[in-house]
Amino acid sequence: MKQQEIHIPLCEKCSLESGSIFKYLSPDELVTLNYEKDFRKYVRGDILYQEGNRISGFFCIHSGIIKVFKTGFDGKEQIIRFAKKGEIIAYRSVLSNELACTSAKVIEDCQVCFIPSEILISFIKTNSTFALELIKLACHELGEANSFITDIAQKTVRERLAEILLLLINDFGIDQEQNLQISLTREELANIVGTATESVIRLLSEFKSDRLVELNGRRIKILNKKGLEKISNVFN
Amino acid sequence: MKQQEIHIPLCEKCSLESGSIFKYLSPDELVTLNYEKDFRKYVRGDILYQEGNRISGFFCIHSGIIKVFKTGFDGKEQIIRFAKKGEIIAYRSVLSNELACTSAKVIEDCQVCFIPSEILISFIKTNSTFALELIKLACHELGEANSFITDIAQKTVRERLAEILLLLINDFGIDQEQNLQISLTREELANIVGTATESVIRLLSEFKSDRLVELNGRRIKILNKKGLEKISNVFN
């Protein structure tokens, strides 16, 4: 078998395929981006950056899955979001010019491009369409954060777990056998929902008893999406 | 006594005094802003906009205090943030081009300027410094939202209440008699912390017993800030 080549993706192509924010750049800018970026590979467990770091650039995900989380007072993780193909992370710290307020860790082996801060800033300054789209991105994420605050503050763990499952279905999809296309430990699930690992385990097996899901280790098969929606009290 | 005149503030002056984002506009742009803005007065209880509204502009606060909140599943409010002199609200919805994801209600009688969306967008397009500052603003707020998610998910109500008191001290200050310079109902406090009104009442009187605060109806006098910091588990 032929040795696997390291194939560095071309920004011009990738930005369209992945639908990343960079599709709003001009051809010239894409050439610059392609030249300046640094292609990197990481495996599960690798850390891209850590809370408190001064950040000199940000990452655009080409493949794989990253979890972005904060570490709470007692060392417990709170997962803020996931990033996958076409998404960027650490841009918040770069743009607000603050230290990283989150850490990022690889969940599924990934290929990413590291892009120096200055490039991003210069694009914002010269390309107003791009700037506007970036603002849109940040503002959209802000809206999601606000929703999540309300949910955590007001909903029960049960409701939130159902909601998170729906959110994961939305973000990562399910295969032809209805299996959720992201593999998380029970602890990670707990760290999204904001609860204890044991609670997730108990609730998941309740969902299983209620024929909402089927469990096979980390594989979660969705049997009744409508049922989950009902539990989660989300309308849309 | 002479009748009080309605004095419409001049953007050129106000932006500097209040330190609002508009201080990054050029003199010409400020003239435009001043011409296009609509000056309005509201009293306690008035609603500036509501969740689900399509927004045609945003607000810059000249005086008074506004609470920005989401309404949860069962009608309970979750206060997301407050806005005071120099701050802008509803810009998130304008920029992400989404329906309002929050409502805004007057806490202390206020004077605000309403600014049509197009103006904001055009400034972003023509003034890259301004655009960058706006991005900074959104990204900073996003960082705060992420922190709050972690807090609500991991801290006890007691810790959160102490933290919120500190945050209010920071945002609104205390007078020479150590009184917190914002007046909130117990219910509103509960809706920030994300708990029941009764819990806030009980914990506040615990804080009082512990000589951390003194209570006089809605007036909260801060006796021991260090003590609150210790309870809240915040470092800084």
Add this chain to the structure above:
DNA sequence: CGGTACGTTGAGTCATATCAACCATAGTGG
């Protein structure tokens, strides 16, 4: 003077966290 909104307190309940024990699996090193 009755009404409305807010504040307070007590009692009871329940969801969820915590603690502890145990199993399964896989990787490691001698």
Add this chain to the structure above:
DNA sequence: CCACTATGGTTGATATGACTCAACGTACCG
């Protein structure tokens, strides 16, 4: 190859923080 260890998953027992419900006090307002 086997003991050893680490990691993750599961279950049960127990504790408790926080919510809910209900009653009542207080203050302001028309």
